[in-house]
Amino acid sequence: MEDNRAEQREALEVLTDFNERVLKNMKIIVKELSGERLEDTNQFLKGIVDAMNWEIEVVNGTIGMLNEGRERIDKEAFNAAVLKFGDAIKANEDAAMAEAITALIPVFENLGEAAKEVTA
Numbered sequence: 001m002e003d004n005r006a007e008q009r010e011a012l013e014v015l016t017d018f019n020e021r022v023l024k025n026m027k028i029i030v031k032e033l034s035g036e037r038l039e040d041t042n043q044f045l046k047g048i049v050d051a052m053n054w055e056i057e058v059v060n061g062t063i064g065m066l067n068e069g070r071e072r073i074d075k076e077a078f079n080a081a082v083l084k085f086g087d088a089i090k091a092n093e094d095a096a097m098a099e100a101i102t103a104l105i106p107v108f109e110n111l112g113e114a115a116k117e118v119t120a
Helices: 002-033 041-066 075-091 094-119
Strands: none
Touching (some): 002 041, 002 094, 041 075, 075 094
8 A cells, every 4th residue: 555655646746847848839729729730749648648548547546645635637627628629620620620639738737736736
């Protein structure tokens, strides 16, 4: 049990640093999907999606620790925002993806703050 907790803490510490870069890239991709597409936009988007998926996996594996003592992450709201983004990706519509990522930015900002708080 203690090993699992140490692993969760380590994952959240890595997420804290990683999260800042992901958020920066999320803001950039919103601009690209809002009409400023570049040659590598699709590749850039895939990298961001992969990074977001890793953070989502960390949330799923550490939600108990993240919400220990009080709710820092509303799992239902988190999942709803992620599902909306998934639907936008399936539709392959730039405007819908930009809107969904814009809605996810505060969710991922909150995640970063929650991870910092529980690992401090």
